[in-house]
Amino acid sequence: MEAVFEGWTSTVGKPTMDSDVRMSTRNVDVHYGDKQAIYGVDLDIGKNEVLAMIGPSGCGKSTFLRTLNRMNDTIDICRITGDIILDGDNIYDKHMDVVNLRARVGMVFQKPNPFPKSIYDNVAYGPKIHGLVTRRAELDEVVETALRKASIWDEVKDRLDQPATGLSGGQQQRLCIARTIAVSPEVILMDEPCSALDPIATARIEELIAELSENYTIAIVTHSMQQAARVSHRTAYFHLGRLIEVGKTDKIFTAPEHKLTEDYITGRFG
Numbered sequence: 383m384e385a386v387f388e389g390w391t392s393t394v395g396k397p398t399m400d401s402d403v404r405m406s407t408r409n410v411d412v413h414y415g416d417k418q419a420i421y422g423v424d425l426d427i428g429k430n431e432v433l434a435m436i437g438p439s440g441c442g443k444s445t446f447l448r449t450l451n452r453m454n455d456t457i458d459i460c461r462i463t464g465d466i467i468l469d470g471d472n473i474y475d476k477h478m479d480v481v482n483l484r485a486r487v488g489m490v491f492q493k494p495n496p497f498p499k500s501i502y503d504n505v506a507y508g509p510k511i512h513g514l515v516t517r518r519a520e521l522d523e524v525v526e527t528a529l530r531k532a533s534i535w536d537e538v539k540d541r542l543d544q545p546a547t548g549l550s551g552g553q554q555q556r557l558c559i560a561r562t563i564a565v566s567p568e569v570i571l572m573d574e575p576c577s578a579l580d581p582i583a584t585a586r587i588e589e590l591i592a593e594l595s596e597n598y599t600i601a602i603v604t605h606s607m608q609q610a611a612r613v614s615h616r617t618a619y620f621h622l623g624r625l626i627e628v629g630k631t632d633k634i635f636t637a638p639e640h641k642l643t644e645d646y647i648t649g650r651f652g
């Protein structure tokens with residue numbers, strides 16, 4: 383593809399060793415009707431890596447994130463081309479089971495979205511529908527483990543049968559993370575997971591992201607450069623639908639290669 387920005391190439395996102403790669407995208411374009419939102423994105427996401435995606439509003443971060451578990455399939459006018467590979471499987475292959483894919487690549491949204499069910503049932507739902515457990519005792523264990531991993535067990539263990547909607551926003555978001563973890567995902571996608579939370583709840587989610595990265599691959603879209611700097615190993619900068627630069631987070635924030643990235647992180651753009 384033609385490089386439309388100085389220094390931009392379609393191979394900017396291939397930094398990791400093959401053996402470390404959990405997900406790869408190659409030449410991914412996304413259109414909404416006639417309008418192109420993503421141009422030729424090549425990006426590898428490593429195992430146990432936290433990758434932050436940053437860029438000005440409308441640059442395509444959420445669109446790109448949603449291609450990684452086919453969330454855009456629900457939008458009629460959205461068309462995706464290119465390859466997205468998860469552990470050797472092309473996720474857009476016609477044989478791919480999308481329900482199973484969304485368990486392997488879970489998603490946490492901007493606004494906590496617990497089901498209108500009990501705390502227990504929110505977490506138990508996934509393992510039940512995916513047939514991961516057969517006995518109640520096993521299910522209890524899966525629910526407890528997921529709630530512990532999401533750092534919310536101590537706050538909810540005595541009220542598991544109460545409605546999830548009675549929890550605070552930050553607790554609801556950690557419950558949604560527990561719900562994602564309960565089906566043993568390989569990758570967790572987070573789309574501005576703290577934007578509806580106060581600074582204390584945000585700090586707890588950020589700590590949790592660090593803990594989760596020991597076991598999961600995480601891709602997070604954030605508007606907060608401070609958050610990207612705090613939680614991620616690598617950062618990808620998007621501009622007008624293109625991946626401009628990806629690299630180690632400290633390098634992106636201290637010595638970016640591209641002027642567009644520099645302008646954004648220094649506040650001259652966006």
Ligand SMILES: Nc1ncnc2c1ncn2[C@@H]1O[C@H](COP(=O)(O)OP(=O)(O)OP(=O)(O)O)[C@@H](O)[C@H]1O
Binds near residue numbers: 419440
């Ligand atoms: N459902 C949709 N239908 C049509 N166009 C869309 C749709 N969703 C996003 N777009 C367009 O695609 C482009 C990228 O939007 P996207 O939401 O992915 O950007 P973003 O970087 O995540 O923005 P923000 O930071 O504001 O959330 C924008 O021009 C937007 O208007």
